[in-house]
Amino acid sequence: MTVKTTASNGTETTARGSAARTGRGRWARFSRGDLAAFALLALFLAAFPLLASESMVNVGVYALIYGLAAIGLTLLMGLAGQVSLGQAAFFAIGAYGQAVLITKYQVPMVPAAIIAVSLAMVAALLVGLPLLRLRGHYLALATLGLGIIVTVAATESEFLGATSGIYGVDKPTFGGRRYDSPAEYFWLLAPVVFLALLLARNIVTGRIGRALGAVNDSEIAAECLGVDTFRLRLQVFVLSAGFAGLAGVAYVHWIGVVNPNAANFPLSVEFLLMSVLGGLGSVWGAVIGAFSVELLDEGLRSLIPTLVPGAVGEVQLIGFGVVLTAVILFVPGGIHEVWRRLLARLRRPAPATGEPAAAEAEPDGSPLLAREGRPVAGEPLLEVRDLTRRFGGVTAVSGVSFDVRAGEIFGLIGPNGAGKTTCFNMISGVLAPSAGSVRLGNTRIDGRKPHVFAEARATRTFQNLQIFRSTTVRGNVAVGRHLRSGAGMLRAALSFPARGEERQIHRSVNELLALTGLAADADRLAADLPFGRQRQLEIARALALEPDLLLLDEPMAGLSGAERRELVRLLRRLRAGGMAIVLVEHDVEAVLALADRVAVLDDGHLIALGTPDEVRQDPAVLAAYLGVDDDEDLTLPAAQTADGNLANEDDA
Known part of the structure; x- marks a missing residue:
């Protein structure tokens, strides 16, 4: 069976109908798969506090908080191909902004959160304009310096509480209810993370995601197709900072205090590990990586002091580094890539049918892709x-x-x-x-x-x-x-x-x-x-x-x-x-x-x-x-067509 497709000038060509249907079917299956995945995620988020212990639910709260920042970093690294070691800086800006507005100016929580996230995004815009002209390890080092600057600025600022930070931020209150237990806070954050993941998924699968994926593969080719690469990278950088700022808002309400450690390098490494371990090829990997890293964190807290008596946070950071190195060496695509390969093995490839579709033979002179407004021939x-x-x-x-x-x-x-x-x-x-x-x-x-x-x-x-x-x-x-x-x-x-x-x-x-x-x-x-x-x-x-x-x-x-x-x-x-x-x-x-x-x-x-x-x-x-002299009487041979046959007058 064949279907007809029409060029912009009305010229019809034929192609295998089965191929066209296969393409539409795959898009449809992809949508159904996404719906199933989001349904499973919603079920997991609803049931987790009921099935896990209180200590594990507390770990889950941190996983959701940090997962927000990891979603932004996954967009930046996996989609835009930009390595950032300064995600904790925007996390800290969001946390400090929320703490200042709540404690010093008594701004209600929701308006304060909007302002705090906006501050993180504005900071990313101002920083990104010069920094995103850098590439590769230069950008990574520059964003690492950003985290150091925010840490030093917070430490030296009396307004921000210096080394003690800002404390006294209350737990969220909605409808007369105070969300102060791990289970309640988990359920409060779950819809936020769910929505953030949905928005990120939509970006990845749409026009912007296609363009940035193309930039990641070949920046020159993407630019020649009209993609303004710098502008798009800047947009994703600012959006990534917004996710990190929102995570900072959630963090300060759960902890009740924010200090310069919120912008330190180990936290940026933790965000990076979440994105890489989960898989940069999918925004789902950010949430998976967040839960995996928080569970790993709990394990390292117990394991490292046993292996190295008296070891504290810096040695634990070495543990994160070892895991990150192992993932990059042995599972560069992260957990998402392992899952994708497993599914590919379980699925049997569909048998090929028919020959590759080809355009119907048309006379050489028949117009193709003509459009109104095109310059007149000869102009x-x-x-x-x-x-x-x-x-x-x-x-x-x-x-x-x-x-x-x-x-x-x-x-x-x-x-x-x-x-x-x-x-x-x-x-x-x-x-x-x-x-x-x-x-x-x-x-x-x-x-x-x-x-x-x-x-x-x-x-x-x-x-x-x-x-x-x-x-x-x-x-x-x-x-x-x-x-x-x-x-x-x-x-x-x-x-x-x-x-x-x-x-x-x-x-x-x-x-x-x-x-x-x-x-x-x-x-x-x-x-x-x-x-x-x-x-x-x-x-x-x-x-x-x-x-x-x-x-x-x-x-x-x-x-x-x-x-x-x-x-x-x-x-x-x-x-x-x-x-x-x-x-x-x-x-x-x-x-x-x-x-x-x-x-x-x-x-x-x-x-x-x-x-x-x-x-x-x-x-x-x-x-x-x-290689002859100009005055020698030679001519190039008669023209040939592309298939090697001599061209006749009509062909030429």
């Missing part, structure tokens, strides 16, 4: 003027100028090291030019970030594959719809307002997968695809942006003959739909057979620009490719 779309890039004393590209018009295929060829990819990188914003300008439409984009290039309806593929390896084929293409959807952090967290947008994204993704012959692989991990299919995936993902300008960097590399023929047909149909395509390819004859105009680079200089026939007979081009 200048990309203007490159005197583009130059120097690396130290080496000039990779020197004074290159050319235009690309709407509705044409423009070839950019040259020997190895000629500067073709460097040109692409400067045009797309991956590299800033040393001199020259790039205009896309009426917008000057040279020196701007790649997401600005994408916002101007342009994108690219890469010579070295930049797929998002941690997600599926469907997930990769969905990231390409980032600029064609608008759900932000709040809408993503609430889920319901973004649900209609998500359905539209899935419909668009299914259409593109069918058009590019990837429908049968929709739910496979992108990393599991053969190399040629990954090339096709990059193109499908780029088309999801609905670009007016598409830069393709060696798209035929690694493709079979049949795949190359399908790609040539696809590019011709995209050109007929009004899209401008710039093609870098080592297969010179394939470019000459396909392109309307060709530019030739050699050693960073533009040596020829014209039609394929003009370029084929240009003496400078012959010298560059064949």
Whole structure:
């Protein structure tokens, strides 16, 4: 059975219906699984105080408190890929803010909590603006310094109680009832943690989560699809601080006192261990890790003094370090990864049926993905003027100028090291030019970030594959719809307002997968695809942006003959739909057979620009490719199509 999918211009293509149904079914099963998981969590939280001893319920209270901070850290590390050793600093800001408002200004608990959490988030915003320009261990060290600063500031401030801290914070009171026992406080916190986990899960599975997961896999590719990586990382950093601040509020009401130890390094290590042990790949891991670490904490309190007489907190911290190291070495995915692997072994893979879906053969000239508002064919779309890039004393590209018009295929060829990819990188914003300008439409984009290039309806593929390896084929293409959807952090967290947008994204993704012959692989991990299919995936993902300008960097590399023929047909149909395509390819004859105009680079200089026939007979081009003198009477051989057959007049 087949289903028909329709391109934006009304062109219909066919794909295997079973693959489309499988994709929808998996999304449906995922939702049912989530509902079951949240139902089990609610049952556990309700029953735990009834079944456990009072001492264990007390451990559970700390697990819920710290679990809130761990949820935020899991979002930051697992989703945004940013390592933070300063989560305790925002925890302390929330705790101190709540204590000051309650004890010194008699602000009611709920308004005080809102203000305290806001203080933590504002602090994260101010700190994140400079710090999130750092990467890797530099960011980790910088956030570690933040915790030290908060600790020293609290210790030296008389207003904050110096080393004694602030005490006298009452237990919460609602409806005339005081929540002062472990069981009552556990039940009070349980709905808060449940809601926090639900909001975090919604963020991870929505538009923002897809974008940040893509950034974690390949920041350059995500930027070229319109993802403003710095802005999103800053948003997650601030949100993570909000979770930590809320945990600090819950902590100070349970303990009744807050002192500088709330911002110390061991607590940050404990939050880190919770996230890593539970599994950074899932927000569920934060809650699982919180309970696991608190139980481990209780065990270490008893075990370490037995093994090392007189040992106290610092030696216990060594125990945490040993466990953290063991988890990273032997179970890098944490408890969540172990559970996922166990389920994968228990499930039998569904037998493959049929052949991979392929786009229905259409005439080369039939328009594809045409849309209203696209520039008129022949209108200048990309203007490159005197583009130059120097690396130290080496000039990779020197004074290159050319235009690309709407509705044409423009070839950019040259020997190895000629500067073709460097040109692409400067045009797309991956590299800033040393001199020259790039205009896309009426917008000057040279020196701007790649997401600005994408916002101007342009994108690219890469010579070295930049797929998002941690997600599926469907997930990769969905990231390409980032600029064609608008759900932000709040809408993503609430889920319901973004649900209609998500359905539209899935419909668009299914259409593109069918058009590019990837429908049968929709739910496979992108990393599991053969190399040629990954090339096709990059193109499908780029088309999801609905670009007016598409830069393709060696798209035929690694493709079979049949795949190359399908790609040539696809590019011709995209050109007929009004899209401008710039093609870098080592297969010179394939470019000459396909392109309307060709530019030739050699050693960073533009040596020829014209039609394929003009370029084929240009003496400078012959010298560059064949190593002959300019005055020798030679021409490049007749153009060939992508599958190696000689091109006839109609093909060219």
